[in-house]
Amino acid sequence: MTTEHNNITDGMHLMVDALKANGIETIFGVVGIPVTDLARHAQEAGIRYIGFRHEQSAGNAAAISGFITKKPGICLTVSAPGFLNGLTALACATVNGFPMIQISGSSDRNIIDLQQGDYEGLDQMNIAKPFVKAAYRINRPEDIATGVARAIRTALSGRPGGVYLDITTAMLSATMDADEAKKSLFAPVDPSPAQIPSDEAVERAVKLLMGAKKPLIIIGKGAAYSQADEKIRKFVESSGIPYLPMSMAKGLLPDDHPQCAAAARGFVLGNADVVVLLGARLNWLLSHGKGKKWNPDAKFIQLDIDAKEIDSNRPIAAPVVGDIGSSLCAILKKMEGNTLQPCKEWMANIEKTKNDNSAKMAVKFNSTAIPMNYFNALKAIKDVLDNNRDIYLVNEGANTLDNCRNVINMYNPRRRLDCGTWGVMGIGMGYSIAAAVVGKRPVVAIEGDSAFGFSGMEIETICRYKLPVTIVIFNNNGIYRGTDKNLGNGNDPSPTTLTIGARYDKMIEAFGGASFNVTTPEELSKALSEGIASQKPTLINCVIDPAVGVESGHIGNLNPKSTIK
Ligand code: ADP
Ligand code: TZD
Ligand code: MG
Numbered sequence: 432m433t434t435e436h437n438n439i440t441d442g443m444h445l446m447v448d449a450l451k452a453n454g455i456e457t458i459f460g461v462v463g464i465p466v467t468d469l470a471r472h473a474q475e476a477g478i479r480y481i482g483f484r485h486e487q488s489a490g491n492a493a494a495i496s497g498f499i500t501k502k503p504g505i506c507l508t509v510s511a512p513g514f515l516n517g518l519t520a521l522a523c524a525t526v527n528g529f530p531m532i533q534i535s536g537s538s539d540r541n542i543i544d545l546q547q548g549d550y551e552g553l554d555q556m557n558i559a560k561p562f563v564k565a566a567y568r569i570n571r572p573e574d575i576a577t578g579v580a581r582a583i584r585t586a587l588s589g590r591p592g593g594v595y596l597d598i599t600t601a602m603l604s605a606t607m608d609a610d611e612a613k614k615s616l617f618a619p620v621d622p623s624p625a626q627i628p629s630d631e632a633v634e635r636a637v638k639l640l641m642g643a644k645k646p647l648i649i650i651g652k653g654a655a656y657s658q659a660d661e662k663i664r665k666f667v668e669s670s671g672i673p674y675l676p677m678s679m680a681k682g683l684l685p686d687d688h689p690q691c692a693a694a695a696r697g698f699v700l701g702n703a704d705v706v707v708l709l710g711a712r713l714n715w716l717l718s719h720g721k722g723k724k725w726n727p728d729a730k731f732i733q734l735d736i737d738a739k740e741i742d743s744n745r746p747i748a749a750p751v752v753g754d755i756g757s758s759l760c761a762i763l764k765k766m767e768g769n770t771l772q773p774c775k776e777w778m779a780n781i782e783k784t785k786n787d788n789s790a791k792m793a794v795k796f797n798s799t800a801i802p803m804n805y806f807n808a809l810k811a812i813k814d815v816l817d818n819n820r821d822i823y824l825v826n827e828g829a830n831t832l833d834n835c836r837n838v839i840n841m842y843n844p845r846r847r848l849d850c851g852t853w854g855v856m857g858i859g860m861g862y863s864i865a866a867a868v869v870g871k872r873p874v875v876a877i878e879g880d881s882a883f884g885f886s887g888m889e890i891e892t893i894c895r896y897k898l899p900v901t902i903v904i905f906n907n908n909g910i911y912r913g914t915d916k917n918l919g920n921g922n923d924p925s926p927t928t929l930t931i932g933a934r935y936d937k938m939i940e941a942f943g944g945a946s947f948n949v950t951t952p953e954e955l956s957k958a959l960s961e962g963i964a965s966q967k968p969t970l971i972n973c974v975i976d977p978a979v980g981v982e983s984g985h986i987g988n989l990n991p992k993s994t995i996k
Contacts, residue, residue, distance in 0.1 A: 461509065469507065488892070494506075499848075504531045514553065524592060530592065537555050538550060583622050632753075641766075645705070646704070651679075704726065719745070735752060808905065812903065823847075824875055826848070829981075899967065901963055904973060910929070914978045915927045915928055947972065949974065
């Protein structure tokens with residue numbers, strides 16, 4: 432409800448009313464000039480406001496809440512530095528295809544445009560443009576409803592992404608007749624319309640698929656985002672085709688599904704003759720579909736909402752441009768009555784490879800090494816999480832990321848939240864907070880010690896809002912490992928080295944959270960179980976052998992090494 436005085440309202444109140452009219456339930460942000468009162472009034476109006484310690488984490492929270500809920504996540508920032516701090520997360524949302532709106536207060540246009548030096552003055556809208564789907568500015572309260580509606584439709588439609596919404600200081604305090612203001616409010620109709628693929632495209636795809644001997648489905652986070660879970664399951668199961676989940680698509684079908692080929696990844700990529708891409712880009716995460724990992728003769732069927740994505744890295748034999756739900760519906764219909772028989776030898780070879788690789792993994796799991804390595808530590812976590820399938824898993828780091836992704840099974844859709852397309856560090860605490868707040872379930876964050884440092888101060892936010900987040904820090908004293916030497920003569924630590932033997936668990940004690948320092952799988956298992964069951968902020972410092980990490984984790988091939996020693 433607008434707080435009305437003499438039947439007058441102002442930009443701030445009307446902004447809140449417009450967000451409410453659009454079903455926005457949560458704002459993530461950091462306040463200051465000129466948006467403090469806006470946050471106050473949002474809270475007053477029943478929108479949940481989560482105040483962070485740094486805008487990047489607030490932005491990350493907004494971005495991932497967009498992925499989880501299929502509604503734009505809202506990040507509120509102050510002008511110039513606050514805006515810029517949030518911008519990394521906004522750019523990241525765009526790159527990942529998560530719907531997010533960064534709403535930022537901005538300084539006096541007249542002063543900015545003449546570069547006369549305003550308090551926190553910056554031409555924010557123009558700076559945001561290259562990083563977002565669109566940037567809009569609202570200059571008058573009369574335009575608030577339209578500005579908010581356009582931001583929402585832009586964030587959600589087609590390939591989702593980041594939108595920047597600039598709200599000027601002058602607009603926030605400008606007044607307007609309250610009745611007119613109320614009348615101006617609206618929510619956009621069908622902001623994310625179904626995109627139906629053409630009949631020819633579907634026909635072409637099904638024809639190619641029916642001729643496949645060694646078919647493979649790759650499920651990406653676009654498919655996870657689309658929430659077409661039942662159709663995806665039906666497509667996979669009725670076709671009998673093996674599938675690979677990309678990282679954030681894990682759990683769309685349970686990772687222990689008999690058709691899951693994750694444990695035979697190299698084999699299936701190297702040998703598949705027809706590959707169906709379901710909301711997954713052929714970007715670096717799939718070696719661009721080229722090189723020694725891939726069968727050079729593979730043909731591709733690509734289901735994507737964004738026509739520009741097709742042929743980006745390899746020619747696509749059968750593009751199906753549409754939303755995943757509509758496209759799969761049409762494909763399933765066309766496949767009715769046709770039985771696809773992936774060749775028996777293909778299925779048997781995948782099974783054999785999976786079994787061989789699982790046996791190798793079991794040997795690693797059985798390691799009794801102390802200090803723990805990644806595998807006996809992750810095995811302890813795996814056993815606990817197999818009994819807590821409902822949780823959100825947040826994960827970042829290098830070795831901590833790659834090994835965790837491979838070891839920990841997911842059983843539910845959109846529950847694995849990680850570094851995503853950019854492999855960015857610093858998403859950990861923002862993602863955890865959003866998962867707890869909008870996902871309304873306990874969260875377990877598995878963090879490299881370096882990765883954690885990028886957003887570590889947000890443990891205060893986690894404690895302040897009493898969120899059910901258990902953070903496990905894989906503490907190996909550094910970036911990739913903790914044993915590197917300074918190549919020079921000085922006494923400084925090497926570039927990859929962090930504090931040896933740091934006790935991250937002590938940090939959360941300052942804010943009233945529970946803390947554990949663990950050195951064995953048994954201690955880790957107990958602490959993690961307790962943390963999850965308590966539903967209270969918990970931080971576990973998990974001591975990992977500083978020598979076992981690999982430089983750059985699984986992407987060492989992308990890391991240029993000096994040739995002159
Ligand atoms: P991953 O990293 O899991 O491989 P990507 O982020 O690279 O996944 O790819 C996701 C793809 O999904 C993007 O190309 C995006 O355009 C597409 N996409 C997003 N939402 C939908 C949707 N609802 N229907 C179809 N495709 C979608
Ligand atoms: N800065 C940002 C924003 N993103 C990045 N990805 C990096 C820097 C570079 N980087 C990685 O790619 S992984 C990583 C950094 C700094 C940290 C790895 O160390 P960790 O994990 O402690 O988190 P492991 O288990 O020690 O490998
Ligand atoms: Mg580390």
